[in-house]
Amino acid sequence: MSHGPRSGLAAVSSALLAMSRHLEVRDVLKTIVASARDLLDAQYAALGVPDDHGGFAQFVVDGVSDEQWKAIGPLPRRHGILAAMLDDAAPQRLADVRRDPRFEGWPSAHPDMADFLGLPIRDGDEVLGALFLANKNCPKPDGACGFTEDDEELLGILAQHAAIALTNARLYERSRELTIAEERSRLAHELHDAVSQKLFSLRLTAQAAARLVDRDPDRAKGELQQVAELAAEAADELRAAVVELRPAALDEDGLVATLRTQVQVLDRAHSARVTFTGHGVRALPAAQEEAVLRVAQEALHNALRHSGGTHVDVTLERRGNGAVLRVGDDGGGFDPHAVRRAGRHLGLVSMRDRASGVGGRLTVESAPGKGTTVEMEVPGG
Numbered sequence: 001m002s003h004g005p006r007s008g009l010a011a012v013s014s015a016l017l018a019m020s021r022h023l024e025v026r027d028v029l030k031t032i033v034a035s036a037r038d039l040l041d042a043q044y045a046a047l048g049v050p051d052d053h054g055g056f057a058q059f060v061v062d063g064v065s066d067e068q069w070k071a072i073g074p075l076p077r078r079h080g081i082l083a084a085m086l087d088d089a090a091p092q093r094l095a096d097v098r099r100d101p102r103f104e105g106w107p108s109a110h111p112d113m114a115d116f117l118g119l120p121i122r123d124g125d126e127v128l129g130a131l132f133l134a135n136k137n138c139p140k141p142d143g144a145c146g147f148t149e150d151d152e153e154l155l156g157i158l159a160q161h162a163a164i165a166l167t168n169a170r171l172y173e174r175s176r177e178l179t180i181a182e183e184r185s186r187l188a189h190e191l192h193d194a195v196s197q198k199l200f201s202l203r204l205t206a207q208a209a210a211r212l213v214d215r216d217p218d219r220a221k222g223e224l225q226q227v228a229e230l231a232a233e234a235a236d237e238l239r240a241a242v243v244e245l246r247p248a249a250l251d252e253d254g255l256v257a258t259l260r261t262q263v264q265v266l267d268r269a270h271s272a273r274v275t276f277t278g279h280g281v282r283a284l285p286a287a288q289e290e291a292v293l294r295v296a297q298e299a300l301h302n303a304l305r306h307s308g309g310t311h312v313d314v315t316l317e318r319r320g321n322g323a324v325l326r327v328g329d330d331g332g333g334f335d336p337h338a339v340r341r342a343g344r345h346l347g348l349v350s351m352r353d354r355a356s357g358v359g360g361r362l363t364v365e366s367a368p369g370k371g372t373t374v375e376m377e378v379p380g381g
Contacts, residue, residue: 043135073108307331321380
């Protein structure tokens with residue numbers, strides 16, 4: 001990432017703005033590390049977040065390739081000077097970390113490091129993390145550290161703002177967890193009401209069919225057909241609720257794979273053909289990925305439940321640093337203005353709220369007999 005030293009207020013301002021731009025903890029951690037490495041022109045940077053057992057719950061690196069990181073092995077736990085930083089939350093500036101008495105070696109695949117600068121990220125007395133830099137890109141006299149007192153002071157300023165960004169991200173995630181819990185409670189009530197009514201009707205219809213089997217087989221046949229339709233509707237209600245309640249595997253699988261899997265499930269579950277195409281989409285900030293997934297789910301729900309179409313197509317493609325999602329169907333379509341005047345929304349308000357909440361935009365194109373296309377664009381990181 002580094003292409004040479006950066007200095008001055010513009011560089012500091014750029015780093016601080018980058019940290020404040022993100023709301024998800026994992027995005028903030030990555031941005032802190034990348035900003036520190038870029039600002040101080042170091043070859044390597046890392047940030048460790050402590051767990052409750054004296055080790056690291058998370059460990060983010062910059063300057064190490066994915067292949068190198070995989071070869072290095074498991075996340076460091078209680079390891080040398082890195083672990084010592086969690087016990088003694090004081091700055092550490094060393095000419096050669098390998099000569100420090102706390103140094104305990106590292107795996108064979110670990111890159112070689114010498115000069116070292118480490119600083120805690122603190123919120124009052126709480127250590128939120130420890131930020132490490134290694135191998136300053138500059139000439140170093142024998143036995144001298146490439147990192148200077150000015151570097152330490154600059155990293156200290158960055159660490160103070162990193163603490164604010166990290167605290168805000170944690171508060172945001174806790175707030176979102178509460179929102180998710182409330183949403184799940186709402187869905188549970190809706191599920192109970194909708195499915196209970198369907199099952200009650202199903203039982204009554206089945207009882208009526210049983211009484212009619214001997215004396216009026218034709219009517220009994222009609223009642224049994226109604227049983228089948230009610231059972232199918234109840235299954236649809238359950239399926240829709242499960243999609244909403246099940247946490248998406250975005251962290252493990254990524255947005256493209258998660259969308260593709262959900263489309264494949266819906267394609268098997270419905271008579272309409274449901275297809276997915278992805279074009280060169282890069283990883284997006286976590287909040288944007290979740291918003292895209294939820295809008296896709298809502299648009300798919302509308303298309304499969306209300307459009308009456310035979311084909312629903314989902315596409316996700318790269319646009320600049322961001323992405324564009326499209327969900328289109330060949331169904332009956334509708335007049336968006338008439339829907340708004342009638343006070344019906346078909347989830348359009350919630351989809352627009354999700355898009356605007358992550359700096360994106362949502363458009364809906366539809367007309368009677370012309371199908372519907374929902375498009376959402378997000379800016380990326």
